[in-house]
Amino acid sequence: MLKNNQKTKYKQIIDAAVITIAENGYHQCQVSKIARQAGVADGTIYLYFKNKEDILISLFREKMQHFIQRLSEIIAGKNTATEKLLLLVENHFRILSENHALAIVTQLELRQTNKELRLKINDILKGYLKLIDDILIEGIENGEFDAKLDIRLARQMIFGTIDETATSWVMTDHKFDLVSLAPKIHQLLIHGCGNN
Amino acid sequence: MLKNNQKTKYKQIIDAAVITIAENGYHQCQVSKIARQAGVADGTIYLYFKNKEDILISLFREKMQHFIQRLSEIIAGKNTATEKLLLLVENHFRILSENHALAIVTQLELRQTNKELRLKINDILKGYLKLIDDILIEGIENGEFDAKLDIRLARQMIFGTIDETATSWVMTDHKFDLVSLAPKIHQLLIHGCGNN
Amino acid sequence: MLKNNQKTKYKQIIDAAVITIAENGYHQCQVSKIARQAGVADGTIYLYFKNKEDILISLFREKMQHFIQRLSEIIAGKNTATEKLLLLVENHFRILSENHALAIVTQLELRQTNKELRLKINDILKGYLKLIDDILIEGIENGEFDAKLDIRLARQMIFGTIDETATSWVMTDHKFDLVSLAPKIHQLLIHGCGNN
Amino acid sequence: MLKNNQKTKYKQIIDAAVITIAENGYHQCQVSKIARQAGVADGTIYLYFKNKEDILISLFREKMQHFIQRLSEIIAGKNTATEKLLLLVENHFRILSENHALAIVTQLELRQTNKELRLKINDILKGYLKLIDDILIEGIENGEFDAKLDIRLARQMIFGTIDETATSWVMTDHKFDLVSLAPKIHQLLIHGCGNN
DNA sequence: TATGAATGAGTGTTCATTCAT
DNA sequence: TATGAATGAACACTCATTCAT
Numbered sequence: 001m002l003k004n005n006q007k008t009k010y011k012q013i014i015d016a017a018v019i020t021i022a023e024n025g026y027h028q029c030q031v032s033k034i035a036r037q038a039g040v041a042d043g044t045i046y047l048y049f050k051n052k053e054d055i056l057i058s059l060f061r062e063k064m065q066h067f068i069q070r071l072s073e074i075i076a077g078k079n080t081a082t083e084k085l086l087l088l089v090e091n092h093f094r095i096l097s098e099n100h101a102l103a104i105v106t107q108l109e110l111r112q113t114n115k116e117l118r119l120k121i122n123d124i125l126k127g128y129l130k131l132i133d134d135i136l137i138e139g140i141e142n143g144e145f146d147a148k149l150d151i152r153l154a155r156q157m158i159f160g161t162i163d164e165t166a167t168s169w170v171m172t173d174h175k176f177d178l179v180s181l182a183p184k185i186h187q188l189l190i191h192g193c194g195n196n
Numbered sequence: 197m198l199k200n201n202q203k204t205k206y207k208q209i210i211d212a213a214v215i216t217i218a219e220n221g222y223h224q225c226q227v228s229k230i231a232r233q234a235g236v237a238d239g240t241i242y243l244y245f246k247n248k249e250d251i252l253i254s255l256f257r258e259k260m261q262h263f264i265q266r267l268s269e270i271i272a273g274k275n276t277a278t279e280k281l282l283l284l285v286e287n288h289f290r291i292l293s294e295n296h297a298l299a300i301v302t303q304l305e306l307r308q309t310n311k312e313l314r315l316k317i318n319d320i321l322k323g324y325l326k327l328i329d330d331i332l333i334e335g336i337e338n339g340e341f342d343a344k345l346d347i348r349l350a351r352q353m354i355f356g357t358i359d360e361t362a363t364s365w366v367m368t369d370h371k372f373d374l375v376s377l378a379p380k381i382h383q384l385l386i387h388g389c390g391n392n
Numbered sequence: 393m394l395k396n397n398q399k400t401k402y403k404q405i406i407d408a409a410v411i412t413i414a415e416n417g418y419h420q421c422q423v424s425k426i427a428r429q430a431g432v433a434d435g436t437i438y439l440y441f442k443n444k445e446d447i448l449i450s451l452f453r454e455k456m457q458h459f460i461q462r463l464s465e466i467i468a469g470k471n472t473a474t475e476k477l478l479l480l481v482e483n484h485f486r487i488l489s490e491n492h493a494l495a496i497v498t499q500l501e502l503r504q505t506n507k508e509l510r511l512k513i514n515d516i517l518k519g520y521l522k523l524i525d526d527i528l529i530e531g532i533e534n535g536e537f538d539a540k541l542d543i544r545l546a547r548q549m550i551f552g553t554i555d556e557t558a559t560s561w562v563m564t565d566h567k568f569d570l571v572s573l574a575p576k577i578h579q580l581l582i583h584g585c586g587n588n
Numbered sequence: 589m590l591k592n593n594q595k596t597k598y599k600q601i602i603d604a605a606v607i608t609i610a611e612n613g614y615h616q617c618q619v620s621k622i623a624r625q626a627g628v629a630d631g632t633i634y635l636y637f638k639n640k641e642d643i644l645i646s647l648f649r650e651k652m653q654h655f656i657q658r659l660s661e662i663i664a665g666k667n668t669a670t671e672k673l674l675l676l677v678e679n680h681f682r683i684l685s686e687n688h689a690l691a692i693v694t695q696l697e698l699r700q701t702n703k704e705l706r707l708k709i710n711d712i713l714k715g716y717l718k719l720i721d722d723i724l725i726e727g728i729e730n731g732e733f734d735a736k737l738d739i740r741l742a743r744q745m746i747f748g749t750i751d752e753t754a755t756s757w758v759m760t761d762h763k764f765d766l767v768s769l770a771p772k773i774h775q776l777l778i779h780g781c782g783n784n
Numbered sequence: 785t786a787t788g789a790a791t792g793a794g795t796g797t798t799c800a801t802t803c804a805t
Numbered sequence: 806t807a808t809g810a811a812t813g814a815a816c817a818c819t820c821a822t823t824c825a826t
Contacts, residue, residue, distance in 0.1 A: 009785095025310055031821060032788095041787045043823080052821065082390075112308045114221050115367075122367065136389065145389045150380050156364060157357040157384050164356025165349070171311075171318065184346050188353050192388035193332065193341045194278075205810095227796060228813095237812045239798080248796065401789095417702050423817060433791045435819075444817065474782075504700045506613055507759075514759065528781065537781045542772050545753070549776050552752025553745040560744060563703075563710065576738050580745050584780035585724065585733045586670075597806095619800060620809095629808045631802080640800065 010048050013038045014059050022101035026109040031055075053117055060110060061124050063102060067095060068127050075131070081139030082190060085158070088131065089189070090182035092162055096169075097178050107163075107170040132158050158189055206244045209234045210255050218297035222305040227251075249313060256306060257320050259298060263291060264323050271327070277335030278386060281354070284327065285385070286378035288358055292365075293374050303359075303366040328354050354385055402440045405430045406451045414493035418501040423447075445509060452502060453516050455494060459487060460519050467523070473531030474582060477550070480523065481581070482574035484554055488561075489570050499555075499562040524550050550581055598636050601626045602647045610689035614697040619643075641705055648698060649712050651690060655683060656715050663719070669727030670778060673746070676719065677777075678770035680750055684757075685766050695751075695758040720746050746777055 016038035021029045031052055035042045049055045074091050075084045096103040110121065132155045139145030145154075165185060169178045212234035217225045227248055231238045245251045270287050271280045292299040306317060328351045335341035341350075361381060365374045408430030413421045423444055427434045441447045466483050467476045488495040502513060524547045531537035537546075557577060561570045604626035609617045619640055623630045637643045662679050663672045684691040698709065720743045727733035733742075753773060757766045 027310055030819085035788095042789095042821090043787055044785080046822070047785070085389075108311060108314070112310070114223060114308065115304055118304070119367065139389065143391060146387070146391050149389060150384075153361070153377065153380050153384060154389050156360045157353070157381070158389075160356035160358075160360025161353040162356075163360065164352045168352060171314070181349065184349055185353070188346075188349060188388065190388045190390040191342070191392065192384065192386045192390075193281075193335065193345060193350050193354075194386040194388075194392075195339060195342050196387065196392045226794090231813095238796090238814095239812055240810080242797070243810070419702060422815090427792095434793095434817090435791055436789085438818065439789070477781075500703055500706070504702065506615060506700070507696060510696070510759070531781065535783060538779070538783050541781060542776075545769065545772050545776060546781050548752045548756060549745070549749040549773070550781075552748035552750075554748075556744045556748025556751065557741070563707065573741065576741050577745070580738075580741060580780065582780045582782040583734070583784065584776065584778045584782075585673075585727065585737060585742050585746075586778040586780075586784075587731060587734050588779065588782075588784045618798085623809095630800090630810095631808055632806080634801070635806070 017055050017059050018101050021109050022104040026112045064124050081135045081144045084135045086186045089185050093178040107167045213251050213255050214297050214301050217305050218300040222308045260320050277331050277340045280331045282382045285381050289374040299366050303363045409447050409451050410493050410497050413501050414496040418504045456516050473527050473536045476527045478578040481578050485570040495562050499559045605643050605647050606689050609697045610692040614700045652712050669723045669732045672723045674774045677773050681766040695755045
């Protein structure tokens with residue numbers, strides 16, 4: 001019960017942080033603003049998080065867990081790596097489209113941080129990159145993908161392309177429909193620019 | 197003579213900023229540190245730049261101009277879009293490899309800024325993206341690239357892949373040789389992951 | 393209890409400001425000096441005042457309130473405007489004499505401010521000028537004062553004379569006894585220089 | 589010729605200072621602004637004035653000299669102290685009315701200075717106060733004024749009243765006609781508020 | 785657990801003055 | 806005389822974090 005209550009307030013603060021950062025930008029998001037949004041006192045924040053940076057890390061970890069969980073479930077049971085890749089791109093975009101505040105925070109605001117924090121974020125990101133790697137390995141093994149594929153580089157292409165497209169979408173204030181770009185992006189990732 | 201001297205001090209401050217930001221990180225880089233590194237007084241900075249942000253913008257504009265200039269010259273006169281793309285990737289990586297401090301600043305530190313500044317940076321970046329677009333258009337016109345290519349998405353894939361790889365290289369403290377990855381990246385961009 | 397405590401710290405800072413400004417002069421009175429004198433941290437100042445200028449405005453408002461309050465009580469119940477005017481001059485001088493630091497601040501330091509702040513100060517001053525006007529009106533109505541008196545000009549004479557005398561006293565480092573000048577000043581204000 | 593030229597540039601800078609201070613306010617009036625207004629280089633200022641404060645002192649001395657000179661000439665030859673006092677008030681107001689910029693500078697901006705500078709200004713002011721004293725002495729000697737008049741206090745009343753009225757006029761952006769107030773002010777100074 | 789008043793370290797920018805030319 | 810590029814000291818204010826209650 002107590003633990004449940006803690007969990008509630010912990011998530012409450014994280015959700016308040018997402019909203020506050022999205023609305024004010026990372027550098028205009030003071031701890032006191034998060035506290036006010038969460039409906040708790042400033043000091044209470046420090047009962048659940050070590051410091052401000054810890055809020056960010058926890059926020060990213062928490063959200064990325066759901067992200068990975070959801071994508072994993074969607075991908076699971078599909079037969080081809082090609083199809084899995086399409087679903088990954090499409091649903092990555094879908095999740096961001098469903099939560100603009102979160103999209104702003106992950107694509108823009110969370111990057112306005114120092115290298116140390118970026119390394120921690122990269123660490124959390126590994127779980128997501130593992131999803132891509134698994135698809136790539138499966139594709140190579142069953143002959144869908146090029147046997148000589150450099151997994152790391154292919155993963156960087158896939159993640160870099162998705163990320164660049166998503167950031168571009170956020171920078172233009174979500175002006176266009178992100179999800180509908182998935183098939184074309186997928187086509188590019190599988191076949192490249194070349195006239196094959 | 198005077199103009200020359202001014203030009204010199206302007207560049208002197210910009211180069212000092214690159215070094216100081218790379219060494220200290222964006223948020224630990226005080227104007228006074230840049231001044232000391234440049235060998236001028238704090239106040240002198242403000243004879244050449246409107247404010248601290250203006251140093252960053254100017255730095256990025258100045259360096260990106262050379263970047264684009266150099267890549268343009270290398271690409272000019274090549275016959276195929278495919279070859280041009282390879283040279284673009286390779287020399288993009290080469291320029292970063294030649295100047296680790298600049299790589300740190302552009303890949304990491306310059307991004308720790310608010311949206312407003314990011315938009316200004318994006319504006320400057322457009323000159324570079326135009327280079328990519330021109331290659332894509334040429335490739336489509338002479339049949340090297342897929343006629344149905346979405347230029348914007350293809351450009352985002354190319355830039356996203358290069359950028360993600362470069363950032364990854366900087367985040368690992370330039371542990372591997374970036375330039376030698378160019379051919380494989382190029383292969384991925386042209387043919388994708390698929391087993392064509 | 394809380395309100396009481398707040399009130400205490402608010403006044404504590406104002407009193408520290410009076411002393412610090414009187415000792416150092418307005419332009420040499422840094423916020424940190426006021427904080428040190430008040431025995432609080434610099435940041436605490438900003439829990440009670442919007443900014444440095446707000447300290448000054450508040451200081452003047454707070455002191456002027458007591459000033460007016462005290463003069464009003466002394467004047468109340470006296471029968472003639474002439475007597476009231478004497479008491480006003482005498483007690484104006486008395487209050488300044490009792491608090492040299494405050495006298496320095498109001499006669500000299502508070503005037504070293506820009507027009508905008510001066511207008512705010514003038515606004516607060518209106519309460520005091522009203523006291524003078526009321527005396528003048530009463531004097532006219534009961535025949536003590538000239539029926540054709542221009543209230544505004546008479547008020548400016550009275551206030552100008554008191555103020556000039558007080559400033560002169562402060563500029564000479566309170567060398568002479570201010571209060572004992574009241575009867576002569578009063579005589580001048582009532583009868584003028586002329587040989588009536 | 590050279591001396592003439594010097595004189596010219598000296599006055600040129602002083603006049604530029606009056607305009608610049610009146611337009612920008614004392615604290616927004618940088619030496620570089622005065623230099624630009626005067627059409628000289630910043631450094632040139634320091635060939636004619638010791639420092640910024642010296643510009644102010646010199647400005648006040650220069651203008652006050654003309655002020656006193658002009659008032660002296662107007663007063664000279666008049667037969668009664670009463671008439672002289674009227675002419676003094678009237679022409680004091682007239683000179684200020686003729687030069688709004690100068691009025692702003694002397695009534696408002698020049699007072700935003702520290703005690704040290706104020707003492708120097710007071711010193712220059714003595715020449716003007718002497719004019720008043722002479723009128724008072726003459727008035728006492730020829731029986732126009734009260735034989736028991738305290739010269740210092742009477743002078744403070746006269747100057748304080750003129751000054752307060754002039755400042756009030758400047759603070760209201762010269763909304764009313766200052767010169768036409770002279771007779772009433774004069775009446776007040778001679779006869780006071782009383783119903784004589 | 786929860787509060788919120790108090791803390792105090794940290795920095796971009798201005799501008800009077802100088803001095804080499 | 807005249808210039809104007811260069812100097813560098815000086816300061817109000819913010820905000821993450823603490824701790825007495």
